[in-house]
Amino acid sequence: MGGSQDRALLDLLACPACRGRLSEEDDRLVCCSCGRRYPVREGIPVLLVEEAERPEGAT
């Protein structure tokens, strides 16, 4: 098991808010486009806009 599998998964995932690419950061998935941060619970990304943390300074 290696990181390549995670990357393949990340390639399939997209930000539900803007369809941007997601990158892994600590225990979260961060949208490269809008900056929303999605939690990962028990290894499963929770890609729900209402669950996302907005980036600071966003309106």
Ligand SMILES: [Zn+2]
């Ligand atoms: Zn986004």
